[in-house]
Structure formats: structure tokens, C-alpha cells
Amino acid sequence: GAVVSQHPSRVICKSGTSVKIECRSLDFQATTMFWYRQFPKQSLMLMATSNEGSKATYEQGVEKDKFLINHASLTLSTLTVTSAHPEDSSFYICSASGTSGGSYQETQYFGPGTRLLVL
Amino acid sequence: DAKTTQPPSMDCAEGRAANLPCNHSTISGNEYVYWYRQIHSQGPQYIIHGLKNNETNEMASLIITEDRKSSTLILPHATLRDTAVYYCIVRVLNTGNQFYFGTGTSLTVIP
Numbered sequence: 001g002a003v004v005s006q007h008p009s010r011v012i013c014k015s016g017t018s019v020k021i022e023c024r025s026l027d028f029q030a031t032t033m034f035w036y037r038q039f040p041k042q043s044l045m046l047m048a049t050s051n052e053g054s055k056a057t058y059e060q061g062v063e064k065d066k067f068l069i070n071h072a073s074l075t076l077s078t079l080t081v082t083s084a085h086p087e088d089s090s091f092y093i094c095s096a097s098g099t100s101g102g103s104y105q106e107t108q109y110f111g112p113g114t115r116l117l118v119l
Numbered sequence: 120d121a122k123t124t125q126p127p128s129m130d131c132a133e134g135r136a137a138n139l140p141c142n143h144s145t146i147s148g149n150e151y152v153y154w155y156r157q158i159h160s161q162g163p164q165y166i167i168h169g170l171k172n173n174e175t176n177e178m179a180s181l182i183i184t185e186d187r188k189s190s191t192l193i194l195p196h197a198t199l200r201d202t203a204v205y206y207c208i209v210r211v212l213n214t215g216n217q218f219y220f221g222t223g224t225s226l227t228v229i230p
Contacts, residue, residue: 107153112161
């Protein structure tokens with residue numbers, strides 16, 4: 001149990017285009033999903049927290065208009081990198097926590113990550 | 120959330136126990152200790168978590184000191200596939216509460 005998927009696993013795009021990354025909880029309902037970014041040889045940096053049906057909460061320094069997050073259902077959250085530039089190239093990882101009272105509420109389960117390269 | 124301190128790197132011989140320490144001297148009474156690991160180019164994998172009692176599962180054991188200011192993750196018989204970066208995180212138990220990752224310990228299992 002507790003499987004989280006991401007799509008695509010890697011994407012290459014031209015500078016100025018937008019890229020959408022999907023995060024799905026496959027076998028549990030995720031009240032809260034989180035988005036992280038990781039640069040080479042660095043730790044994970046939390047970008048934002050999203051609750052189903054609510055606006056995402058962004059960490060300090062993360063541009064909400066650049067990184068659009070939608071959490072429309074209990075199993076799907078999307079991150080859209082708008083007008084991507086080469087400095088946005090990174091490894092993007094999502095995670096999910098289960099609904100309160102359920103067996104998956106106590107921790108976060110991570111997706112496999114999406115590697116974005118902006119040319 | 121409390122800050123954690125981990126050694127940047129460790130080596131362990133294959134088949135031996137790997138003991139990974141973590142200091143969290145400012146931990147609060149309602150904060151749990153979590154351990155995750157990240158194998159290169161993959162998402163983090165949940166290992167174990169606990170509050171104050173020692174915990175064991177199929178992957179590892181978690182030993183938390185009585186004052187809860189430090190803990191040790193034990194991989195009883197390390198294999199080459201355990202080579203990864205191991206992260207110790209403390210946080211309040213709640214679905215909506217965030218994880219903030221530190222720099223972790225890079226464990227290399229040596230044949």
C-alpha cells in the first residue's frame with residue numbers, strides 16, 4: 001500500500017513554455033499533498049503544501065504565480081511550472097498524506113520524482 | 120519543527136549492522152522522529168518513525184534515548200542496496216504538517 005505516482009518521470013522543454021506534473025495517490029485518499037524541489041547534491045526543499053479543495057500554501061521564497069498547484073481531488077495534485085527557464089531545471093518530488101483517522105495519516109509517502117530540463 | 124543533526128557520511132561493511140545517529144536536542148514532547156532514505160535519483164522512502172519507545176519493522180529498528188534528544192536508526196544486516204542518503208526528521212504527528220529535510224547522512228555499504 002501507500003503508492004504515489006508521478007507523471008511524467010522526465011521532461012525536456014524549451015524556455016518559456018509551461019510544464020505540468022501530475023502526482024497521484026494510487027491506493028489511498030490524500031488529504032494533503034506536498035511538492036518539493038531538489039537540486040543536484042542538495043537536500044529536498046519544500047515548495048508548497050496543498051489541501052484538497054483549497055489553495056496551496058507556499059513556502060517563503062517560492063513564487064506562487066510561477067509554480068501553480070491544483071489539488072482538485074483526494075487522489076490527484078498537479079504542479080505547473082509556468083514560463084519555465086533553465087534555472088527551473090530540477091528534480092520535482094511530490095508526497096501525500098492520508099485522510100485523518102486513516103492508516104496513512106501519520107506519515108508522507110513520496111512519488112518517484114520528475115526530472116525537468118529546460119533548454 | 121526541531122532541527123536535527125546527522126553526520127554527513129558513513130561507511131558500513133556489507134552484512135554488518137549500520138548504526139546511523141541523529142541528534143534532535145530541541146525536540147518537543149509531541150514531536151515524532153521519522154527516518155526516510157533516498158536512493159540516487161528516486162523519491163524518498165519511508166523507513167520508520169516513533170515517539171519515545173523503540174520501534175522495529177521489517178526494514179530497521181529505531182532506538183530513541185530516554186531524554187529523546189537523540190536517536191539511532193539500525194539496519195541490522197546492511198546490503199549494497201542500502202546505500203543511500205538517510206534523513207532524520209522530527210515533526211508533530213498530523214496529516215497536514217510538513218517535513219523539512221536536513222542534509223542527511225550518506226551511507227555507503229562496502230562489499
